[in-house]
Amino acid sequence: MAIQISLFNHKGGVSKTTTAFNLGWMLAEKGKRVLLADCDPQCNLTGMVLGYKGTEDLARIYESGSVRNIRDGLAPAFESRPAPIEPVDCEPIAGQPNMFLIPGHIGLAEYEVTLGIAQELAGSLVTLQNLPGSISHLFQITATKYNIDYILVDMSPSLGSINQNLLMTSDFFLVPMATDYFSVMATVSLASVLPKWKAWSQKAQNIAELQRATYPFPKINPKFLGTVIQKYRLRKENTPSGAFQEWIAEIEEGVKNKLIPALSASDMLMSHGAYKSIGIEIGKPLLQMSDFNGLIALSQKHKVPVFGLSDSQIGQTGVVLERTKKSMNKFRDLFSAAADKVIQLTNYADSN
Secondary structure: OOEEEEEOOOOOOOOHHHHHHHHHHHHHHOOOOEEEEEOOOOOHHHHHHHOOOOHHHHHHHHOOOOOOOHHHHHHHHHOOOOOOOOOOOOEEOOOOOOEEEEOOOHHHHHHHHHHHHHHHHOOOOHHHOOOOOHHHHHHHHHHHHOOOOEEEEEOOOOOOHHHHHHHHOOOEEEEEEEOOHHHHHHHHHHHHHHHHHHHHHHHHHOOHHHHOOOOOOOOOOOEEEEEEEEOOOEOOOOOEOHHHHHHHHHHHHHHHHHHHHHHHHOOOEOOHHHHHHOOOOOOOOOEEOOOOOHHHHHHHHHOOOOOOOOHHHHOOOHHHHHHHHHHHHHHHHHHHHHHHHHHHHHHHHHHO
């Protein structure tokens, strides 16, 4: 089965989508088959990958008449259609043959309430028993169709039932952070929320009706891969400026003293040996990088990662071009190292 990794933080603006795209591309460069799943009704990942600007652009895949997006993929379960869930016909990603996209849909939000009811009633109503396991089923049969190694799930910034389901049916999760007060507070909030979600998941895994469902609720114990800290400015000596370094320190302290103990108590951490194998202390960022500045606009314009822009796409010459390429290569090294760590950690989990 494909390894599912969710990128989650209920605080918005922390570069979940950008991380999913760039990390997914780097994993694909390293020979892994990657499926991006856009589970945010705002569809930012779909827009980034396909270069779409609005609803008119999305109409092509919404009105295609086949299963081409996440909402249509889940419709047989959520709308009680007399047909099984089928794999999504994924969108190929130009320039990266190892990566595919399950496009998002604004209508996915319409399923939030129904799924919440299903998860609260815990399988007591026959008509709702198939819902808690349906998203995982859709992802896995789609992954099988495309021979996928990693499913990267881009989630919305909310604490709703869909996010609860997505994270609790993932093998691993990353927590992107921005260098600000709200990310500091998010560590405290997540330390409270995630154990509650885990307790619900354990209960759901032991409900006979959910295991006998057409789409059984998977027995998965999600593990924390680490944080991703981004969006800060650098000083000339290539270190975070004073104010940003203070936020980074506060985030790391919150992760170490609040989030990690809560995850440990809920068995949502890997072993110390796993984190040691990639050379990081538990609680330290898996990936830390400064603001992309102008590279992000060019990346979105040309639908390539920040480290994959060509000279013509950058559109600069001389010293300015060399400076931009130096910055771009730095991001390539950072994402390459992060992808290696993800591969090592997930392989470690499989071998232990």
